[in-house]
Amino acid sequence: MPTPIPILDLKAQLAQYRDAALAAITRVVDSQSLILGAEVKAFEADLAAYMGLEHAVGVSSGTDALLVALMALGVGPGDEVLTTPFSFFATAGVVARLGATPRFADIDPVTFNLDEAGVRAAIGPKTRAIIPVHLFGQMADLGGLYDDPQAPPIVEDAAQALGATLRGRMTGHHGAATCISFYPTKNLGAFGDAGAVATTDPALAERLRMLRVHGAKPKYFHHEVGGNFRLDALQAAVLAVKLPLLDGWAAGRQANAARYAELFAGSGLVERGLVTPPAATVDGAHVFNQYVIRAARRDVLRAHLAEQGIGTMVYYPGPLHLQPCFAGLGHGPGDFPAAEEACAEALALPIQPELGPDALARVVAAIRGFHRL
Template sequence: MSIQFIDLKAQYQHLKADIDARIHAVLDHGQYIMGPEVKEVEQQLAAYAGVKHAIGVCDGTKALLIALMALGVGRGDEVITTPFTFIATGEMIALLGATPVFVDIDPISYNLDPALLEAAITPRTKAIMPVSLYGQCADFTAINAIADKHGIAVIEDGAQSFGASQHGKKSGSLSTIGCTSFFPSKPLGCYGDGGACFTNDDELAKKMREIRIHGQDRRYHHPVIGLNGRLDTIQAAVLLAKLPSFADEVAARERIGARYSALLQDVARVPVIGAGNTHVYAQYTIEVDNREAVQKALQELGVPTAVHYPIPLHLQPAFAHLGLGEGSFPLAEAAGKRVMSLPMHPFLDEATQDAIVAAVKKALG
């Protein structure tokens, strides 16, 4: 059996007619930059997330950058975030000359621990940027309460959680600005790079729309410094073809994730869903002892795995200047040594899932 870690081909075959028609419509009208599909997908994304504004951008990393720029983050500022994430989260803070201030994780959800948040706030704190890791939202009820008390904006890095919700509100609508990625392997993915920013704040939406097109409010008039952060029209077209079936795919992810957990809970630490949360399982991630040996055994059994993320940000060479050595964030460091992600996508059938589970049990035996 050939097992795919993420089966994008199966999804394409399922949606082929719609995807092809949407792409060919762009090829026919030829508006490859900021074509009509961009505005159309923005309207649909805003409606799905339950916010006033969705701003399509070129990728999830730039979504974070544009959000930070819209809030005026710059040199001398601090932005609080988690060390247990992909480097883009901390990278965009540093790129603006600000300092990432890390807060350790809650070891159950792997997300930033709100109990540790207030102690990290200083007069220089300009924003808080929690990550909704693996497909489950961070505790925004607690985080927003602390942020509101101190008058600090919150940016959700929802690159992995689009489609998830918290107390009935969708990822992207839970903070001052929500950001997501449409990288092909994400719960809602395009066929290249893509992303979006979400907000209910009219002024921030206006700023983000200007920033993504070189700080321009009208042709050749630039009130602010911006960048080239536009969402490609063809990628918008792919998203438009995928959005009608996205709710069904989210439901399939939830079902498959729950089934994995039921089958594996006796042999590994499986995901725990927080009260009021749903989970879209951008990654289905377990914890195991002797991870390298387990991964090798699974590879030999034909089961691909991945690790998200083995080295926390404070231990990355790019952040060595912060002087945060081993032991600075012990829970993030411990998770980085133990987490392992299994094949996960909405077209994973039960027979294949059973084969994966059997291989995991054998590898752990």
């Protein structure tokens, strides 16, 4: 069996920051200040500065970032929140948890993301917020909608896209609030669960800070019902160590994506319709949290690659509108055909910056081998 090429090997990156992370962890352990506090404040300041925003509020996960952002905007029963059917479950799950209804617009099959025309057509009288997901690390191009004062509030789901840009503007500058996940597989991963909500709006930031501690200010005086959405000091300390490395890692991912594009261009796979590499049609920087191709006979190909020691993932095997828990929404197959097709064809290939050209060449050669090219 040749050397495995896993979809992601977090250990391959560890040496770059291990000593600094352990020193930060030791500092927190010695302080015994374990939740929120100075470490979280310091990381929030670093993150806000990185994003060029005034406020970043550390929370317990990307899911809780979305949940608390919608709570802060007052989303509740009777409201609808418009989003994509092609995302991680949390994007729509948080809407339902607040008693509101997820509504979907189909994706652009080229970018896998929502687009302006589709979203505008789906906005209705009950649309209380819009969640564009910057899937795989590329920003959803909602065009003029991002600057439209008549549009419902926009909550960017930048869980996979911290640092991505659209026409020179970074994630975080396109809506009322922006939600980030630091789940370990994200480009900036914590040593466990963590997330953040970033905003320019001081009143919203204040409300987010209150909601993450059960709506209390000061402690034990509860103005509204929030939750425990606090960020641990250990996670904040580790994230502060890793944040300065984020852009370098993104550059490594972009270089690997460019290398894949060259390899696929000379492979014979693209013109035969067997592989469609991710399109760089959006004017902006894609940070390639995932490198997702469309692949013919995806599931059989995946098994073939696994036999060669090559790890892949399917993001996502089923669209949100067809999840059993959303049966009450009344959707059926065919309602959002582009999302459904993406679920049948999308395949994430190894892309992490530590992978060298030989590994990428092996991945493409294995796909060619599968198709006998």
